[in-house]
Amino acid sequence: xEKAPNIRRRDIDAAHAPDCSCYRQTSAPLRICLMGxxxxxxxxxxxxxxxxxxxxxxxxxxxxxxxxxxxxxxxTRYLSNEKTLSLQPVxxxxxxxxxxxxxxxxxxxxVAAAFGMQSVASSVYIRQxxxxxxxxxxxxxxxxGGGMDHIASGFAGIALTxxxxxxxxxxxxxxxxxxxxxxxxxxxxDTRIPKQSGSIMRQLRTEYKKxxxxxxxxxxxxxxxxxxxxxxxxxxxxxxxxxxxxxQMVRLPPVCPPSLIEIIEELARHKxxxxxxxxxxxxxxxxxxxxxxxxxxxxILDKFFPKLSYFRTGLSDDPVRTDHEGAGVCSG
Numbered sequence: 001x002e003k004a005p006n007i008r009r010r011d012i013d014a015a016h017a018p019d020c021s022c023y024r025q026t027s028a029p030l031r032i033c034l035m036g037x038x039x040x041x042x043x044x045x046x047x048x049x050x051x052x053x054x055x056x057x058x059x060x061x062x063x064x065x066x067x068x069x070x071x072x073x074x075x076t077r078y079l080s081n082e083k084t085l086s087l088q089p090v091x092x093x094x095x096x097x098x099x100x101x102x103x104x105x106x107x108x109x110x111v112a113a114a115f116g117m118q119s120v121a122s123s124v125y126i127r128q129x130x131x132x133x134x135x136x137x138x139x140x141x142x143x144x145g146g147g148m149d150h151i152a153s154g155f156a157g158i159a160l161t162x163x164x165x166x167x168x169x170x171x172x173x174x175x176x177x178x179x180x181x182x183x184x185x186x187x188x189x190d191t192r193i194p195k196q197s198g199s200i201m202r203q204l205r206t207e208y209k210k211x212x213x214x215x216x217x218x219x220x221x222x223x224x225x226x227x228x229x230x231x232x233x234x235x236x237x238x239x240x241x242x243x244x245x246x247x248q249m250v251r252l253p254p255v256c257p258p259s260l261i262e263i264i265e266e267l268a269r270h271k272x273x274x275x276x277x278x279x280x281x282x283x284x285x286x287x288x289x290x291x292x293x294x295x296x297x298x299x300i301l302d303k304f305f306p307k308l309s310y311f312r313t314g315l316s317d318d319p320v321r322t323d324h325e326g327a328g329v330c331s332g
Contacts, residue, residue: 025324026116027054029316030097031104031152032186032278032287035226035245036219037255038204040148040161044216045223048104048148049230050156050316051186053097055108056323059116060091071142072113078134079117101190102279107149110135115154115320128154128320143201156319160227184233185290187297188278190309193259195281203254215248238289239274246276257282263308270300 029050036046072092092113096105114131132154136147148161204212222241229237246264249256256277263286264275275288290297290312301310 024059024116024120024322025056026059026112026119026321027056027323028108028112028115028153028320029054029156029318030108031149032188032285032313032315033148034158034230034287035223035241036148037249037277037279038201038212039216039220042212042216044220046148046161047158047223047227047230048152048161049158050152050318051103051188051313052316052318053103053313054318055097055105055112055153056095057109057112057116058093058095059113059120060093071110071138074138074141075110075114075117075134078137079114079130101188102195102277102281102284103188104149104153104279106143107135107139108153110139111150111153111320114138116322119322131320154320157317158227158230158315160223184230184235184238184292185312185314186287187290187301187310187312189263189275189286189301191260191263191283191286192309193257193283195279195283200254200282204252208252208254211251215252218248219245235289235291242274242276242288249277254282259283260286267305270304272297272300 030053031048031050034047034049036044040046094109094113096109097103099105111132114135115128118127118131132147132150135154136150139150140147148159151159151161222245226238226241226245229241246256250261260277260283264277267275267286267288272288275286278285278287288297301308
């Protein structure tokens with residue numbers, strides 16, 4: 001991971017993975033939502049991008065019961081219906097990368113697990129689209145969420161997505177060759193405000209149905225502009241667009257509660273602009289574009305916001321992958 005000078009991090013090594021000496025290890029990138037939180041399941045457009053942090057899943061010997069965690073046990077239902085796949089139960093060990101930030105950790109774990117299960121139980125070519133689709137359907141049964149997180153975790157790059165349950169289109173992608181040390185990156189702030197994703201989904205479908213539709217109508221038209229601005233690395237445009245979207249999001253209290261709004265307004269008073277909610281779980285992460293070569297953001301955050309944890313991340317074009325293969329691998 002690339003770090004800006006003096007940027008604090010939580011006490012987590014993002015590159016650390018589980019001890020997988022007897023496991024096959026797979027991983028998938030986490031994501032940031034750049035535009036259109038919750039719109040993918042509402043029929044609108046969302047813009048998501050994979051980041052350099054990854055979730056790791058270790059897969060162990062056959063004959064062990066799958067844990068009832070994150071819907072992983074449901075993956076077998078969507079993977080084992082292929083004639084070429086003989087899926088045996090496996091032991092699963094999870095390292096989410098960065099937990100609780102609203103960066104799609106659950107979806108990344110699901111995609112990595114699906115990819116890994118296929119890789120250890122099938123001799124056919126492992127299709128990323130199949131793993132993403134299976135992970136999405138399995139997680140949907142648990143959380144009733146959309147598919148944008150899974151697309152980012154499964155294919156990496158930056159994706160403009162739309163559609164509801166079962167659609168999972170990748171409308172457009174970019175290889176992100178301009179991102180990294182000298183290109184566009186983002187500051188991710190951990191607000192340490194707990195997420196409440198499950199209750200938020202229910203509220204957005206019931207109590208805030210009209211507000212959600214207004215949000216979808218106003219934000220979906222901006223998705224193409226945001227996508228093009230990010231691919232071009234136009235920081236000024238991104239700041240203005242993020243602020244425009246955030247003004248719409250404050251009308252959805254389940255997505256952007258007062259506690260988050262207060263942090264964003266305080267950041268603005270200290271000349272940090274273009275901050276928006278990321279993940280929309282009612283807490284979790286805030287993001288804003290980092291000006292290449294600038295240390296001003298780190299200085300301000302260190303001085304005025306000593307209790308906030310934050311880091312800088314570039315975007316990743318590294319998709320779901322097999323990282324390690326050890327002894328005792330499930331062979332199907």
